[in-house]
Amino acid sequence: MDASRTRALRRGAPVAVLVCATVLVSGCALPRSPARQDGSTAQAAQPPAAEDLQARYQKVIRDVLPSVVQIQARSDLGSGVVYDGQGHIVTNAHVVGSEKTFQVTTANSEEPLRASLVYSYPDQDLAVIKLDQVPAGLKPAVFGDSEKVAVGQIVLAMGSPLGLSSSVTQGIVSATGRTVSEGRSEGGTGATxxxxxxxxxxxxxxxxxxxxxxxxxxxxxxxxxxxxxxGLGSAAAGIGFAIPSSLVKTVTGQIIRSGKVVDSGRAALGITARTVVDERYQPAGAAVVQILGGGPAGEAGLRPGDVITKLGRDQVTTTTELSEALARNKPGQRTTVAFERDGRAQSVEVTLGEQ
Incomplete structure (x- = not known):
């Protein structure tokens, strides 16, 4: 269902060998716990800092886990987060797929509850569904400011992995500001x-x-x-991506207020394109297939058949790279589009529109 591509590094074994070797060379042995007079061994007390951190973990889980639900579509299973007290739940568009009704299991419901689709927005892989009847004690989550998220921050992921509801995993924020494209072949929406x-x-x-x-x-x-x-055909451990909460709040708020997304905030050229390859069958650019009437590309003089090779400072060899370059820009921003026409390199200034 989830798909982004990167390469995993597998170096656990050599590290373990080096650690063992260091212990042997230094002549160190594992220290024994001090013996009591009665011959028993005393157990070391847990450091206060570790107790405090564990207590914080457990408090966060108690506070937030009741706001995380399991969503069952006809053939797919995923998770969702209670957004407000009216029964709105935000989830991924690829979780809801083409379905209109769902079975939702909340922390306070012994039996699944019926929910209906409000709106799905595949361009950002977000969707909102709404419980047909709001159960007593439904607890909305608190959404933070993702602009303040810092690398190294401890985080918990909550959901229903492999159908195991109310599961929690722990890690850190490894990076921020990633632009990622989903594949379509494994259940993704193709969103950038x-x-x-x-x-x-x-x-x-x-x-x-x-x-x-x-x-x-x-x-x-x-x-x-x-x-x-x-190459491995399996997940790369420890590399996952989450849609930032600031975007979630923007999109979800529009859907609840208007029943759809009215202001995407996504830059667009106003074209359809396809990837072209060179004589070595390597990706060489995004060929313009169609110019949308009145769009930025048409106003700048681009034509069908032009092969876009650069947007601003970003090189473009595929339509995915073009989408990623556009995702880093804003509607109304002025930038340069480099392209080839009849074998000649050219460039034009374009004021980006909105998708």
Missing amino acids: IANMVQTSAAINPGNSGGALVDLSGQVIGIPTLAAADP
Whole structure:
């Protein structure tokens, strides 16, 4: 269901060997616990700092886990986060797929509750569903400011990986500001999403749409993608991505107010394109297939058949790279488009529109 591509590094064994070797060379042995007079061994007390951290983990889990639900579509299973007291639940668009009704299991419901689709927005892989009847005690989550998320911050991922409801994994924020494109072949929407939060917290099928939470108990992202290595055909451990909470709030708020997304904030050229290859069958650019009437590309003089090779400072060899370059820009921003026409390199200034 979740798909982004990267390469995993497997170096655990050599590190273990080096550690063992260091112990042997130094002549050190594992220290014994001090013996009591009665011959028993005393157990070391847990450091106060560790107790404090454990207590914070447990408090966050108690506070936030009741706001994370399991969503069952006809053929897919995922997670969601209670957004408000009216029964709105935010999740991933690829979790809801083409379905209109769902079975939702909340922390306070013994039996699944019926929910209906409000709106799905595949361009940002977000969707909102609403419970047909709001149960007593439904607890909305608190969404934080993802602009303040810092690398190294401890986070917890909550959801229903592999159908195991109310599961929690732990990690850190590994990076921020990632622009990631989903594949379509493994259940993704094909969306290109900017400013994603990269995390080492385990994200598995079923976690999609759940909550990435900081130690203050605020949702800072919606887990969406687990990186995978196409050579290995399996997930790359410790590399997952979450849609930032600031984007989640913007999109979800529009859907609840208007029943759809009315202001995407996504830059666009106003074209359809396809990837072209060179004589060595290597990706060489994004060929313009169609110019949308009145769009930025048409106004700048681009034509069908032009091959875009650069947008601003970003090189473009595929339509995915073009989408990622656009995701890093804003509507109304002026930039340069480099392209080839009839074998000649050219460039034009373009004021980006909105998707």
